[in-house]
Amino acid sequence: MNQKTTYELTITEKLEQLTAPDKVDAIWARIEAQLDIDLPTDDGTADPPAPPTSGLRKWINRGFIIAAVAIVLTYFFNNRKQRAISNNQPTITAPATPMPNENPVRNNSPGNRNTVTQENKQGGENATISNADSDTVTPVKGPVQLQSDSNAVNSNVPQVLYPPLVIPQKNPPPDSTKKGRGVKGITDSDYKIVPKKDSTKP
Amino acid sequence: MIAEALDIDQLVEDCKRNNRRAQEQLFRQFYNYAMTIALRYSRDEADAADIMSHAFVKIFKSMHTFDKTKGALQTWIKRIVMNEGLDHLKARERFSKDMELETVEEPQISNTVLERMGADEIMKLIHQLPPATHAVFVLYAVEGYNHREVAEKLNISEGTSKWHLSEARKTLQQQLSRIHNG
Numbered sequence: 001m002n003q004k005t006t007y008e009l010t011i012t013e014k015l016e017q018l019t020a021p022d023k024v025d026a027i028w029a030r031i032e033a034q035l036d037i038d039l040p041t042d043d044g045t046a047d048p049p050a051p052p053t054s055g056l057r058k059w060i061n062r063g064f065i066i067a068a069v070a071i072v073l074t075y076f077f078n079n080r081k082q083r084a085i086s087n088n089q090p091t092i093t094a095p096a097t098p099m100p101n102e103n104p105v106r107n108n109s110p111g112n113r114n115t116v117t118q119e120n121k122q123g124g125e126n127a128t129i130s131n132a133d134s135d136t137v138t139p140v141k142g143p144v145q146l147q148s149d150s151n152a153v154n155s156n157v158p159q160v161l162y163p164p165l166v167i168p169q170k171n172p173p174p175d176s177t178k179k180g181r182g183v184k185g186i187t188d189s190d191y192k193i194v195p196k197k198d199s200t201k202p
Numbered sequence: 203m204i205a206e207a208l209d210i211d212q213l214v215e216d217c218k219r220n221n222r223r224a225q226e227q228l229f230r231q232f233y234n235y236a237m238t239i240a241l242r243y244s245r246d247e248a249d250a251a252d253i254m255s256h257a258f259v260k261i262f263k264s265m266h267t268f269d270k271t272k273g274a275l276q277t278w279i280k281r282i283v284m285n286e287g288l289d290h291l292k293a294r295e296r297f298s299k300d301m302e303l304e305t306v307e308e309p310q311i312s313n314t315v316l317e318r319m320g321a322d323e324i325m326k327l328i329h330q331l332p333p334a335t336h337a338v339f340v341l342y343a344v345e346g347y348n349h350r351e352v353a354e355k356l357n358i359s360e361g362t363s364k365w366h367l368s369e370a371r372k373t374l375q376q377q378l379s380r381i382h383n384g
Contacts, residue, residue, distance in 0.1 A: 020237035
């Protein structure tokens with residue numbers, strides 16, 4: 001600060017007494033018009049500017065988003081991979097054996113006693129499911145996967161290929177009004193199929 | 203006094219949220235104070251109105267940077283209006299750095315004549331000064347800055363600031379003598 005002289009003090013005093021011209025409304029109209037362009041309000045055209053997000057918060061948010069995307073992608077690709085593997089493997093489905101107490105209806109058709117599907121009858125040695133002893137067959141729930149028999153494919157013996165037996169996987173809803181049918185003396189264990197390894201071998 | 207301070211704090215917070223009514227209220231509350239500052243750096247009222255509108259747009263756009271712990275709102279507003287006024291003066295004339303002076307002569311201005319004059323008349327005398335001389339005179343004689351501070355604000359040397367102050371005093375002396383004799 002400087003040392004003011006007498007005349008400077010007088011000028012300062014006089015200038016402080018200066019009355020502002022009555023232009024407050026006109027000037028505010030100009031300011032408001034400019035603010036409507038630069039800082040529009042909610043009742044105007046756009047939202048007010050958001051306060052700047054702190055750097056740490058911004059990176060945490062980004063981290064969460066990246067992690068979520070990574071989890072979704074991993075789950076998606078794993079699912080696709082499993083589907084591709086299961087489609088490439090030969091599968092034979094066995095009918096889901098109804099539990100004794102759940103479904104009293106029996107299919108006693110003799111042909112169905114050996115409803116074991118075969119991938120390759122010729123290569124019976126390597127078949128994982130056998131129909132040799134129907135009495136010892138244990139029930140299998142759900143699809144049973146068989147390994148393909150490479151020996152049978154390479155064999156020179158002409159093969160007779162049987163189309164794989166397609167069995168519907170879904171059990172029909174139990175009809176409680178029907179009575180149980182079937183031949184007496186056949187128990188539930190007769191329908192059970194047990195996959196045996198090398199069952200054709202002695 | 204406390205209630206007024208609370209009101210100002212609330213107004214500032216509302217202005218930070220871009221509340222237009224609060225902005226208008228704040229503008230009206232500080233209009234007289236800011237306008238008298240703007241008039242010191244302007245040629246006329248229209249010029250002062252320009253300074254005011256530009257300054258208050260800046261004030262509202264940068265309101266989120268205002269920190270009351272660092273200074274009063276009034277001081278903050280004054281600084282912005284003053285800088286806007288100096289920008290206006292600089293826009294009118296490129297401040298020359300050629301003229302320099304080591305010492306400023308003591309003024310021979312009649313204080314009695316000044317005392318008889320009204321504020322409007324004194325303001326008119328100052329408005330007649332060339333822009334750079336006008337800026338230096340107001341900063342030094344009215345605002346109370348020293349030559350080093352004036353030189354920093356106007357980006358000129360201290361010698362140039364002294365030269366402009368000397369020129370301002372000479373011009374004012376001539377004008378006042380003419381009024382006194384006439």
